[in-house]
Structure formats: C-alpha cells, structure tokens
Amino acid sequence: MSGFSHHWEIAMAIMPPSHDDLARIEERYGFRLKAQDVEEFRTVIIGALASYNAVERMYHAHRPEAPDRPYQWPTDAENELGAG
Numbered sequence: 705m706s707g708f709s710h711h712w713e714i715a716m717a718i719m720p721p722s723h724d725d726l727a728r729i730e731e732r733y734g735f736r737l738k739a740q741d742v743e744e745f746r747t748v749i750i751g752a753l754a755s756y757n758a759v760e761r762m763y764h765a766h767r768p769e770a771p772d773r774p775y776q777w778p779t780d781a782e783n784e785l786g787a788g
Contacts, residue, residue: 723743
C-alpha cells in the first residue's frame with residue numbers, strides 16, 4: 705500500500721465569554737464588580753484568548769509536512785495478538 709497521508713487534528717474555537725457570562729460568574733462567586741469592571745475584565749480575557757489564535761497561526765505557518773511513509777498491514781501469521 706502507499707503512504708497514509710491523512711492529518712488528524714482537532715481545532716477548537718475558544719469563544720470569549722460575553723458580558724452576561726462574566727456577570728453571572730461574578731454574581732455566583734460574590735465578586736461584587738461594577739458593570740464597567742466586568743467589561744474591563746472581559747477585554748483582558750479577549751486579549752489573552754487571542755494569543756491562542758496567534759500560536760495556532762504560527763504553528764500552521766511553520767509546521768513540517770508529515771512524511772509519506774510506506775506501510776502494510778501484517779499478515780495473520782505476523783499478527784499473533786490480533787492487533788490492528
């Protein structure tokens with residue numbers, strides 16, 4: 705058989721919390737923040753989460769191609785433990 709060239713990666717979008725999300729968290733834990741404080745905290749979180757996107761872009765720009773290696777499935781005689 706020829707080489708196996710599928711790339712299996714999972715990309716997960718990190719959604720920044722909304723103002724309402726943070727307000728609920730603030731209320732639940734009793735932080736007693738003003739609405740302006742919640743929004744300022746949200747701005748900080750959005751900036752921090754943006755770093756994940758920057759790292760992902762750099763990775764995709766510089767990652768090497770996976771080598772195309774030949775492979776074959778073992779015969780039944782070679783596969784005593786039934787792996788595969």
